[in-house]
Amino acid sequence: MSRGLTIIFFSIVAVQMVGLVAFVAVKQYAVATGTEVILQGAPVDPRSLMQGDYAILDYEIAGIPKDVKTEFAVGDDVIVVLTNKGEAWEAIRYLDDDRVPKGNGEVFVRGQLQSNGRIDFGIGTYFVPEGTGWRIERAHDLKIRVSVSDDGDATVTGVIVDGEDFSP
């Protein structure tokens, strides 16, 4: 292999590794600097070939209450403003993307309205060690720890099963 191609080869390897580290850094920054909220959820328990067992998480705040007058279309970004109600955070307002309540200290999470009428926040998956998903599936009460960034992007950081942090 010529010197030029050798340099290109190792540059590609370096770009791959930098990409992986950047992926970690972006996600870790979002988790570290975000506001932790606890949301009420409900699980299902399937398996991914590449990433193993996981629980599908659904959220109470993903359903827009009927008394909330909205004009959201499928695919629209929806801003859900949250407030701490003790055990779990709850939705107090559902807003358009162009009415983001930035700067006033309110915590909000961003999602997209699906055709089934529920909002997808991109936090519908929680990976678990092999064979332990049944504990989440059988939970009577499931709460999810979520780190929410200033922009409303959310990352699942843990789950609380029947009042205790899930630790397989």
Added chain:
Amino acid sequence: MSEGEGPRTGYSAGSDPQFVARIRREIETWRTEGIISSEVAETLVSRYGESEDAGRPFALNRLSAAIVIFGAILIGLGIIAVLAANWDAISDPAKIGLMVAASTTTYVVGWFLAYRFEAPRTGIALILLGAIVYGASIHLIAQAFNVEVNHPLLMPAWFLGVVPIAYVTRAVAILVLSLILLLVSLGFRMQVWFGEEFANAVDGAVFMVVVAAYVLFGATLFALGRLHARWNPFQHFARYFDVIGIGTAAVGTYALSFASAWRTIDRVEVRDFMPEFWITFAVTLVIAVVALAMAYQRRETRAADSVRWLWIASGTFMMCGIAIATWIALIADTSWFWIPVNVIIMIGIIAMLTAGFRFNRPYLVNTAFILFGVTVMTRYFEFGFDLLDQGLAFIVTGVLFLGIGFGLERLRRGMIRDMRERTFSL
């Protein structure tokens, strides 16, 4: 990269490096003078390719290449399975650190083995393993941060990381991994284009749209394969583009040929297609046309080559046409579209048979017979099986299979015998 430096997993029959260099120059001269076609030149070059291990028996050469590649794939799959188990004895940061280190190490060790320690096959296998570990690392990080399962950007990120490695190393195994990742990435992007509809796509109109998209992608890969056949450092990639491209388009077209599917699907609205869908496939179509045009520019001036080009262009545009016509048929609610699809399949099979005979390609003849058998039997079961009593149907089907099989076998042997006779008489 100078000619002859890169590791190859093909057949090396040269006796020494000087001989190989000389024969490669001769082959290039024969090709430019029109004495041999590009495809024959490609075959000869791969036969007398780099000869760092010249003199080793052919079978052992190929066997060692296959075994180390299998080894790398098995290790890679093992790593993916271990990561998928999400073993909690090691923390996520430690796992990610280990994977990044493992990927880097396998790349570096592979490179040294391939280019410094005269072990090209093992070296390339390790670089392939590095590429697999890179993909596993992407999915591990996504797992650690609970990124949505099957996120539409994970597979494309893997593909984009691996494909340059294939071109820098010129390694077929890494190219094949890249092409598989490209096709899988397309599927993952479909989630974005069709949302929840994609999950329930089987038997539906969305399924047909997706399948037609794969037919177009197959056509484009084939066109890129023809370009590679005229692109000197990467000629040995051409056949893999061809096989994967035609295979993808063939499987897709077969899926579109079921009458029952066309009769039950709903009409598709143009607004159901996201702009990214149209943009992606407009670009794909342009790539196919440009690749063909560039390959055509590099064609030989012999008359036989022009005839071959007519076949290649017809085949590519027929595949593209199937995809576009399918989308139009879905939008226009044309439930009879399975009929032209089946006619096109039969035309394609006859074209393949004729091309195989004309250009002395026995594999094309064999493939055409297999496709014919599969298509006829599929239609037989789709339309005829329900009408007969089950026991009688098995007997009739068995006799039919025997008769058609016997007839096809005689025909196939006869055609291949004719081809060989023609080859020897040249």
